[in-house]
Each structure stands twice: as structure tokens, then as C-alpha cells.
Amino acid sequence: MPAAATSARGLGVAVGLIAGVVFGLAGSGLPIAAPASAAPKTPTGMWRPYGALLDVVVVPDCDKTAGAAAIADPERRIYYCPTRVDYINRRAPGAGHFFFVHEFGHIALDSGDEREVDCWAAREFRKVADGAYYIEAAARFFMRFPRPDDKYGSGKERALRLRRCYADGGPAYP
Numbered sequence: 001m002p003a004a005a006t007s008a009r010g011l012g013v014a015v016g017l018i019a020g021v022v023f024g025l026a027g028s029g030l031p032i033a034a035p036a037s038a039a040p041k042t043p044t045g046m047w048r049p050y051g052a053l054l055d056v057v058v059v060p061d062c063d064k065t066a067g068a069a070a071i072a073d074p075e076r077r078i079y080y081c082p083t084r085v086d087y088i089n090r091r092a093p094g095a096g097h098f099f100f101v102h103e104f105g106h107i108a109l110d111s112g113d114e115r116e117v118d119c120w121a122a123r124e125f126r127k128v129a130d131g132a133y134y135i136e137a138a139a140r141f142f143m144r145f146p147r148p149d150d151k152y153g154s155g156k157e158r159a160l161r162l163r164r165c166y167a168d169g170g171p172a173y174p
Contacts, residue, residue: 045130
């Protein structure tokens with residue numbers, strides 16, 4: 001494992017720092033702590049990996065993400081680009097945290113279906129006190145992109161999907 005890589009289980013505080021600094025929580029007043037071993041609602045409002053997701057390795061590597069905020073690979077690794085996440089958070093504060101949870105969704109579901117993973121992530125945000133904040137931040141960010149994308153749909157479609165899945169847990173599609 002590269003020196004900069006961190007596993008959610010072995011270094012919970014480091015994962016909290018990644019989420020806190022890279023994914024938009026720095027300065028939010030939210031405490032950064034080790035991840036929970038279960039997935040209850042948390043008073044901090046920050047989603048944390050739990051269960052089997054604690055073994056996911058998180059690695060800062062903008063070359064691996066090829067312009068994306070973060071990507072998950074089949075080896076249970078998430079690569080993220082601090083520069084890209086910072087760009088996203090400057091445009092929609094808090095939206096970067098959605099990308100973090102979304103990538104854990106690929107691993108949790110063992111799925112490459114972006115729409116299904118979006119809905120999983122939105123449902124996960126129902127488990128944290130400030131989940132609506134992050135969903136709305138991501139929705140605002142996605143609304144900036146009107147052109148449809150084969151994997152995600154248009155920005156408006158994606159924003160509506162996140163809101164719907166967060167609000168009622170209901171369907172991942174369209």
C-alpha cells in the first residue's frame with residue numbers, strides 16, 4: 001500500500017480528515033472522528049464508512065482519477081483528486097462529500113451503474129443528521145450541467161434523482 005493510502009478500518013481519523021478537508025467539511029464545525037462500526041444516524045452529519053466498507057483503501061491520486069473527483073476500482077480502492085474536489089466545493093460547498101459517498105457505493109453494491117450508485121449514496125445520506133445539506137449541494141452542482149450524459153443523465157435528471165432517492169428512498173431510475 002502506498003504511504004499516502006489509508007484504509008477506513010486502520011486509520012479512521014485519517015478517513016475523517018479526508019472527508020473533512022478534501023470533501024468539503026473543513027471549517028464546518030463538524031467534529032472529525034473515527035468511523036462508526038454500524039450505520040446509525042450520526043450527530044456529526046458526516047457520512048462515514050461502516051461494516052465491510054471499513055476495509056476500503058482511500059488514495060489521493062489525481063492521475064488515477066483522470067479529471068474526476070474520485071473513482072473506485074475493483075480492488076476496493078477509492079482514488080480521489082484533492083484539486084478537483086476543491087474545485088467542486090468552491091462552486092457548491094459540501095458537494096464534494098457526495099462524490100466520496102458515491103464511490104463507496106460502487107464498492108458496496110459491486111456495481112458500475114452510476115444511477116443505481118447515485119441512489120444508494122442519496123439513501124446513505126438519510127442516515128446522517130445533515131444529509132439533506134449534502135444532497136442539495138450535489139444537486140446544485142449537477143444542475144450546472146444541462147447536457148445529458150449516457151451514464152448519469154442530464155445534470156437536472158441527476159439532481160432530481162438524488163432528491164427523490166433521498167426523500168423517499170425511491171427508485172434509482174431514471
